[in-house]
Amino acid sequence: MRWIAALVTTPIVASVVIAVRFTGALQLLEWAAYDQSFQLRPREAIDERIVLVTIEEADLGELGQWPLSDATLAQLIRNLNQYQPTVIGLDLYRDLPVEPGHQDWVEVMASTPNLIGVEKAIGRTVAPPTQLDQRGQVALTDLLVDADGKVRRGLLSHDNPADQLRLGLGPELALRYLSERGILLEVIEPEQKAYRLGQADFVPFRSHDGGYIRTNAGGYQTLINFRGHANRFPQISLTEVLNNQLDPDMVRDRIVIIGSVAASLNDLFYTPYSSRLINTPEATPGVVIHANLASTLLSSALEGRAVIRVWAEPLEWAWILVWSGVGTLGYWRLIEANRHSQRVLTRLAVWIASVVLAGGILLASSYLAFLAGWWIPVVPSFLALFGSASAIAGYEILKLQQYRVELAQQNLKLEQDKIRAEVASQAKSQFLAKMSHELRTPLNTILGFTQLMSQDLSLDSQQKESLNIITLSGEHLLNLINDVLEISKIEAGRVVLHETSFNLHNLLDTLRAMLAPKAVEKGLQFQIESDSNLPKFVTTDEGKLRQVLINLLNNAIKFTSAGEVTLRVRRQAAGGRLRRERASTERSSNVSAERSQGIGRDRGDGGDRGGTGPASSSPSSSSSSPLILQFAVQDTGPGIAPDEVSTLFDIFTQGKAGQTAFEGVGLGLPISQQLVHLMGGEITVETVLNQGTTFQFDIQASLTPAPQAPLPPAQQVVGLAPDQPSFRLLIAEDEPVSRKLLTKLLTSLGFEVRAAANGKEAVELWERWHPDLIWMDMQMPVMDGCEATRWIRARGKVESRGNGVDGKENRVEGRENKTTHHPSPTTHHPPPTTPIIIALTASAFEADRARSLAAGCDDFVSKPFRRDEILAKMSQYLGVRYQ
Numbered sequence: 001m002r003w004i005a006a007l008v009t010t011p012i013v014a015s016v017v018i019a020v021r022f023t024g025a026l027q028l029l030e031w032a033a034y035d036q037s038f039q040l041r042p043r044e045a046i047d048e049r050i051v052l053v054t055i056e057e058a059d060l061g062e063l064g065q066w067p068l069s070d071a072t073l074a075q076l077i078r079n080l081n082q083y084q085p086t087v088i089g090l091d092l093y094r095d096l097p098v099e100p101g102h103q104d105w106v107e108v109m110a111s112t113p114n115l116i117g118v119e120k121a122i123g124r125t126v127a128p129p130t131q132l133d134q135r136g137q138v139a140l141t142d143l144l145v146d147a148d149g150k151v152r153r154g155l156l157s158h159d160n161p162a163d164q165l166r167l168g169l170g171p172e173l174a175l176r177y178l179s180e181r182g183i184l185l186e187v188i189e190p191e192q193k194a195y196r197l198g199q200a201d202f203v204p205f206r207s208h209d210g211g212y213i214r215t216n217a218g219g220y221q222t223l224i225n226f227r228g229h230a231n232r233f234p235q236i237s238l239t240e241v242l243n244n245q246l247d248p249d250m251v252r253d254r255i256v257i258i259g260s261v262a263a264s265l266n267d268l269f270y271t272p273y274s275s276r277l278i279n280t281p282e283a284t285p286g287v288v289i290h291a292n293l294a295s296t297l298l299s300s301a302l303e304g305r306a307v308i309r310v311w312a313e314p315l316e317w318a319w320i321l322v323w324s325g326v327g328t329l330g331y332w333r334l335i336e337a338n339r340h341s342q343r344v345l346t347r348l349a350v351w352i353a354s355v356v357l358a359g360g361i362l363l364a365s366s367y368l369a370f371l372a373g374w375w376i377p378v379v380p381s382f383l384a385l386f387g388s389a390s391a392i393a394g395y396e397i398l399k400l401q402q403y404r405v406e407l408a409q410q411n412l413k414l415e416q417d418k419i420r421a422e423v424a425s426q427a428k429s430q431f432l433a434k435m436s437h438e439l440r441t442p443l444n445t446i447l448g449f450t451q452l453m454s455q456d457l458s459l460d461s462q463q464k465e466s467l468n469i470i471t472l473s474g475e476h477l478l479n480l481i482n483d484v485l486e487i488s489k490i491e492a493g494r495v496v497l498h499e500t501s502f503n504l505h506n507l508l509d510t511l512r513a514m515l516a517p518k519a520v521e522k523g524l525q526f527q528i529e530s531d532s533n534l535p536k537f538v539t540t541d542e543g544k545l546r547q548v549l550i551n552l553l554n555n556a557i558k559f560t561s562a563g564e565v566t567l568r569v570r571r572q573a574a575g576g577r578l579r580r581e582r583a584s585t586e587r588s589s590n591v592s593a594e595r596s597q598g599i600g601r602d603r604g605d606g607g608d609r610g611g612t613g614p615a616s617s618s619p620s621s622s623s624s625s626p627l628i629l630q631f632a633v634q635d636t637g638p639g640i641a642p643d644e645v646s647t648l649f650d651i652f653t654q655g656k657a658g659q660t661a662f663e664g665v666g667l668g669l670p671i672s673q674q675l676v677h678l679m680g681g682e683i684t685v686e687t688v689l690n691q692g693t694t695f696q697f698d699i700q701a702s703l704t705p706a707p708q709a710p711l712p713p714a715q716q717v718v719g720l721a722p723d724q725p726s727f728r729l730l731i732a733e734d735e736p737v738s739r740k741l742l743t744k745l746l747t748s749l750g751f752e753v754r755a756a757a758n759g760k761e762a763v764e765l766w767e768r769w770h771p772d773l774i775w776m777d778m779q780m781p782v783m784d785g786c787e788a789t790r791w792i793r794a795r796g797k798v799e800s801r802g803n804g805v806d807g808k809e810n811r812v813e814g815r816e817n818k819t820t821h822h823p824s825p826t827t828h829h830p831p832p833t834t835p836i837i838i839a840l841t842a843s844a845f846e847a848d849r850a851r852s853l854a855a856g857c858d859d860f861v862s863k864p865f866r867r868d869e870i871l872a873k874m875s876q877y878l879g880v881r882y883q
Contacts, residue, residue, distance in 0.1 A: 009395075013388040014324040018317055021380045022213065028148055029379040030211025035150070035272035037370040044227045047295045049177070051251060052235045052287060053080070055260040059238040066265070068092070071101020072242070074108040076258065077115060079241050083251040087114045087176045089169050091141055091259035091287045095119075095127040106131055113137070116172055121160040139172035143269060143289055144221065150270040151224070151284075153205060154293035158219030170293030173255045174301075177294075183301055193220065198301025209310040210375040223308035223375070225296045229273055230261065230288045233295075255294060259287025306373025316377055323381040326358050327388035355389050439477075441735055441842050444864040447474045448741040451867045452748070478864060497678060501704040502542040504535065504629075508569065511549060519557050525564035526557075531571050538629070540701040544675045549631065551668040552695050556635035563636025563692070572628035572698060630698040639689040648685060649673045717871055720750040721881035727874070730771035731755040732762035732788065733840070734780040738863075742775060742840075745867065749882075759783030763791055771835050772878055778841040778852055786855040789837050793856035796834035836877045840865065 020026060053076070060066055068076075073094070080088055094117060097105075109115060109131040118141035119128035128138040140160070144153045155168040167175065175185060178198065188194040188201060195202045205221035207214055227233075236246050238258075260267045268283035271292075299305035311319070359382055366378045450471045454464070508528050519526035549567070556565040640648070649670050673683050680700035687693040720727075729751045733739040739755050746753045754769060756762040760783040762774065774792075778785035839852035842863040849860045858877060861869060874880045 009388050009391045010325040010328050011321065013327075013391055014317070014321040014384050017320055017324070017380050017384045017387060020383075021320075021377075024213040026379045026383070027211055027213050030377060031146065031148060031150070031152070033366075033378040034152070034211055034375060037367055038226060038272040040367065041371065044232060046232055046234065047227055047291075047298070048234060048254075049298055050233050050255045050257065050291050050295055051085075052230065052233050052261075052291060053238060053241055053256060053258040054230075054235055054285075054287070055238045055258070055262060055265070057262045057264060060262055060264070062239055067098050069098050069101055070105030074101055074104040076238065076241055077108050077112055079244055080251060080256055081112055081114070083246075083248040085114065085251045085254050085256045086180055087116060087173050087255055088112070089116045089118075089139070089173045089255070089257040089290070091118055091169060091257060091290060093118065093120070093126045093141075094129045114176070116169065116176075118169055119160060119166070121158055121166060125161050138166065139169040140166045141169050141286070141290070143286060145269065146215075150272065150274065151289055152272060153221045154224045154289070154296070156202070156220040156222055168290070168293065169257075170290040171297060173257065173290075174294040174297035177255050177298065178301055181302075197297065199304040200297075200300030200307050202307065208313055210308075211377060211379070222296075223310075224289070224293050225300075225306065225308050225373070226271060226273060226292045227295050227299075228292075229282070229284060233288070233291050257287055257291055257294075259285060259290070261285040261287065306371075308375055309373055310375050316380075319376065320380050320384045323358070323362060324384035324388040326362075327355070327385035327390075328392050355386055358385050358389070439842075441738060441863065443474055443478055444842065445735075445737045445741055447471060447478070447864045448738075448745070448867075450474070452741070452745060455748075474864075497541045498543065499539055500542055501537060501539045504538050504569075505530075507542065507546060508567075511546070511553065511567070515550070515553050515557060518554075519565055522557065522560070523562065524557065524560055527564060527566045528569070529566060530569040534569055534571055535627070535703050537704045538627070538701045539704045540629075540699060541679060544679060545699065548672040548675050548697070549633070551672045552633040555668060556633050556637065556693075556695075560635045560637035560692075565636075566634045568632040568634065570630040570632075572630045625703045627701055627703060628698050629701050630696070632694055632696040634692065634694040636692040639691055639693055640685070640687040641689065645685060645687065649683070717749070717882040719748075719883055721883045724881060726752055727773070727878055727880060728752045728754075728769065728771040729874075730762060730765055730769070730774045730835070732759060732774060732780065732785065733777045734758055735777075738777075742870075745870065749871075759785055759788030759791075762788050766792055766835065767795075773836040773838065773874060775840045776837050776857065778839055778843065778848065785839060785841070786851060789839075789852075789855045789857055792835070792837065838873055838877070 055068075063072065065072075073090075073092075077088065077090075094105075109117075109129060113135070115132065115137060117129045117132035117138050119133075119138055120126035120142055121140050122142040127133075132138050140155055140158055142155055142158065143151050144155060145151055146153075154170060156171045157165055157167050160166050175197075178184070183198045186196040188196050193204045202222060205217050205223065207217045210223070234250060236250065240246055267286045269286060269289060270281055271284045271289065274281040274283060296305075296307070300307045362381055362385060363378065366376045366381075369376045450467050453459070454467055454471075459467070508530065512526070512528055516526045553565065553567060669683075676683050676697045676699060681698045683695055683697040685693065685695050729746055731739055731742050731746075731753060733742065733755065734757055736757075739757070743753050743755055754765055754771070756765050758780045759776075762776065763783070765771070766774065776785040776789055780788075783791075837857045839849075839857040839860045840863065841848060841852070841860075852860050859873060861873065871880075871882065875882070
């Protein structure tokens with residue numbers, strides 16, 4: 001499309017410029033450009049062949065007469081002629097006698113064959129001296145003045161009123177000088193009036209030459225190649241000649257021109273050298289212009305100095321067309337170099353650069369041509385360049401504006417689609433949140449009571465097996481729910497890291513205890529191999545790491561019918577430096593993206609599932625050193641077909657083996673890959689058909705010191721350790737079954753427990769009973785958990801401020817009081833303490849966690865909870881010790 005625009009724009013702009021040029025509108029500008037070439041040209045040497053005898057104001061004052069008397073002129077010519085000049089030109093009108101001395105003057109004219117008088121033949125005429133006219137010693141003194149008042153052309157010849165062909169004063173003097181040296185004017189083409197004079201050829205000026213438009217080209221005109229002002233010629237004053245105060249060699253064999261330079265005589269004209277941008281233009285006497293024309297002819301004939309020539313009109317048109325194309329293509333090429341930019345300012349900058357660059361080349365080439373003697377039109381060419389570049393730039397900007405309008409319309413449509421998608425996504429999130437809550441609540445009851453029942457020592461093996469089946473089925477259902485929620489969070493960009501310090505060896509032991517029975521049931525060997533230098537306590541997102549390992553190990557067990565499944569864990573050696581750098585880069589970009597969404601990285605509190613209790617510390621507060629952990633899950637299963645490897649990590653996609661197994665929904669691997677990416681790694685797969693598959697990944701982690709007092713395994717906890725204060729726990733839960741489950745779990749260990757069915761009851765119980773810790777459900781009737789938490793926090797601050805103690809001191813004092821004092825609702829009791837509040841909810845979205853913490857909760861536990869998680873949280877926040 002740009003090529004078409006360029007091909008159309010170039011001739012159109014050139015045609016318009018040529019048409020404008022024919023109107024004469026560009027003539028003055030072109031003359032000005034022509035004059036600047038003269039002024040920029042290096043200074044010419046003084047022409048010693050031409051001597052000016054000047055009549056100055058001082059001469060007029062000394063002689064006291066104007067016009068000069070015939071006697072003065074006669075004496076002037078005799079004094080000059082005695083030094084044998086080649087020719088003398090008298091640039092003074094002498095058609096009438098001026099006494100005294102007229103007869104003497106007549107004799108001088110008759111006896112001086114090298115004296116040339118002048119007449120004026122154009123406009124108001126002035127007759128020549130009769131004696132000189134009879135001898136053919138007369139030339140024209142007429143000068144051609146352009147419309148701007150400057151002389152650029154000179155008359156070589158013209159007819160006088162008597163139809164006699166006269167030469168101009170400068171040409172007449174130059175031809176006589178050259179003829180003395182054997183150089184005569186030769187005719188080259190009579191019809192074209194082309195002549196040769198020594199080393200130069202001359203053709204007559206035409207009305208459209210150079211920058212001229214419809215100019216009177218009468219007579220035989222030529223462009224004067226000016227040498228400069230009067231200082232380019234030797235000068236001597238009239239008085240000095242009359243007093244014979246001159247060097248004879250200055251006049252001998254020279255052209256002598258006598259003329260006025262006095263300002264009062266008004267024989268002044270403007271030339272290309274008269275142009276001044278700041279100062280007043282300097283006028284040039286007519287005698288100097290005649291000298292410049294004579295010097296033009298002498299230098300071209302004797303030295304081959306350039307005569308100002310011009311192109312034929314068709315060639316000038318082609319030149320204008322070329323620069324129109326340069327403007328079009330030049331801008332187009334520059335914009336192509338920056339084609340990705342969609343800014344109008346950039347397009348304008350490119351336009352300015354293209355015009356300045358091409359314009360500079362045009363001016364430089366025109367100036368160099370002028371130095372060689374050619375007058376090439378500058379203004380029309382520059383106008384064509386400017387016009388074509390502007391036209392293309394306007395076309396590009398118009399396209400850009402049109403593109404922006406279309407883009408704005410598309411953005412508006414995308415924004416509308418985005419709003420609709422966000423509404424749909426919000427509806428989906430609300431649906432998933434609701435379904436998650438509704439499914440997790442009964443699952444919490446099922447899994448919770450199975451955990452309680454599994455502690456019963458009176459159970460026989462068959463009952464324990466039944467409980468184990470219920471637990472595994474419930475956890476399988478929970479995993480499916482978690483997968484759906486996890487993929488929805490990944491799609492929404494809401495997944496973040498929750499880094500905690502945990503026991504990596506315990507995690508591996510838990511995986512062994514959880515998955516080994518499944519492998520054994522299928523007749524498989526299940527092994528976990530780890531390096532001897534594998535650190536025990538590390539900091540990373542334990543939950544996500546556990547989820548990835550369970551997904552990969554479950555898949556390996558599910559699709560392997562014979563042989564073994566092995567998990568290898570390595571601490572990566574120094575050779576993995578490049579991988580660490582890659583992981584660090586990806587991880588940093590993920591964290592930046594999360595923070596840009598206002599989510600950020602969650603600080604570990606040491607109390608997540610499998611946490612280390614109160615001695616745990618967050619990565620930000622403990623000394624740690626980075627490391628890379630490498631995991632590989634290898635099986636001896638059927639392998640994966642090569643054409644299925646590329647789609648392994650697509651959601652809801654299963655290979656043939658997965659479709660045959662009729663298990664899962666195709667989310668495990670996509671979720672695992674996303675979670676590993678978040679932890680700074682990537683899952684890779686190596687597979688051989690009928691031999692097995694290995695899934696491998698590495699993650700970033702950091703070493704952390706071992707905790708001071710780790711918790712005993714949750715299944716071994718039977719109660720509270722002795723020598724501890726009494727701990728009061730408040731359960732705020734609207735679901736009766738869930739409330740009963742948690743109450744039974746906590747009371748069985750020896751805690752004092754009270755329960756509330758909604759947030760309002762929880763606030764009232766807090767005011768009366770002063771619990772140390774509140775397990776706060778977030779979704780309750782009457783007053784939800786967030787509102788109840790905010791109310792307790794606000795009231796606790798007021799009470800603490802009123803009693804002059806801070807929240808921490810108030811908590812300690814309240815716990816000490818509760819060991820000895822149990823007030824009734826009707827008796828006076830100490831001020832309410834500020835308790836630990838842990839959110840306990842079936843909602844599993846990050847937004848629910850953030851909302852709970854923002855309301856004032858100290859921590860967040862999602863249902864279904866595990867018994868070890870509940871125990872770890874209370875150990876962390878209350879310092880509870882178990883036995």
